[in-house]
Amino acid sequence: MRVKLLQRKYSNILTALRLVPEEKYKLNIEQTKKDIRTQGLAVIVASNPRNPTGQAIMGEDLKSLVALSREKTTLLLDEFYSWYIYPENEEDYGQSLSSASYIEDVDQDSVIIVDGLTKNWRLPGWRVCWVLGPKNLISALSQSGSFLDGGANHPLQLAAIPLLESEHVKQEKIALQKHFKAKRDHVLKRLDEMGLRVDIPPTSTFYIWLNLEHLPAPLDNGLTFFEELLKEKTIVVPGIFFEINPSHRRDLFSSPCHHFVRLSFGPPMKDLDMGLDAMERVLRRAKYEGMRHFGHNCKCSEMKRVADCLIAFTDRKSWDGKGIQM
């Protein structure tokens, strides 16, 4: 009974956060309000900026979302990519995006923000993160943390404090935004030259949500594209791995994510070019040798297992340039 109830709540969450390309993967705040009313939605969990679409809820939309927390809905927002935004104007570098700007009373507004050193500070191995929220929630979290696993590594928490110093943070943000914007533009330009279409270029994060629909089958599905690139020692993440599929009730092959892959422009430029060269080779093979060699080993469950191991590996490695993850 309890499991059923949880499943129903879970599918409510999925319905409320439907993200459609026609709306540039933006959260439709009016629809969300309607879903809260009609489905009794109690909690919204989202990453913002958003992995994998590279879009973000900002400005008035974010303000309205936070306002919902003063009614009956709790917001749990993962803001690990809050510095990865790419301003058009020079004077706008050094900002970040956070729902914290719209919170009126930290103890009354039902907003929980999670952030940490992994992405903004590029220190995934440090394993230090933090949670902002109402005081009673924070005490409950620290009590359960120390009960469950003893909590975070204290020396590393102490060593992280200087990294949070505001002038240091500002310089880091400026450097990061310039560096990653240059990498984003470079990758988008090369994809365009290859005829690979990015319908909605990323305005945030370091991910590109690439539509393969216009490629000839079977290269138009994310799993085959992933498999062919693996042969070239390059990893992209098939779109369906981002499809939330509680109890495996949905047919992933009819998922709207099926024709997508997620590329990361996190690695150094040299590695990105190696990955893009690999894509060029795959497309060239498709053009000159045809499709008969493509897509024969593509069993969803097996590929997912392989990719899970590889992603776990390359996510950690990609920052120091040893793994090529795109």
Ligand SMILES: Cc1ncc(COP(=O)(O)O)c(C=O)c1O
């Ligand atoms: C949305 C989001 N939040 C947080 C993280 C960081 O997770 P961790 O620190 O466990 O590597 C990631 C990493 O990929 C992420 O995509």
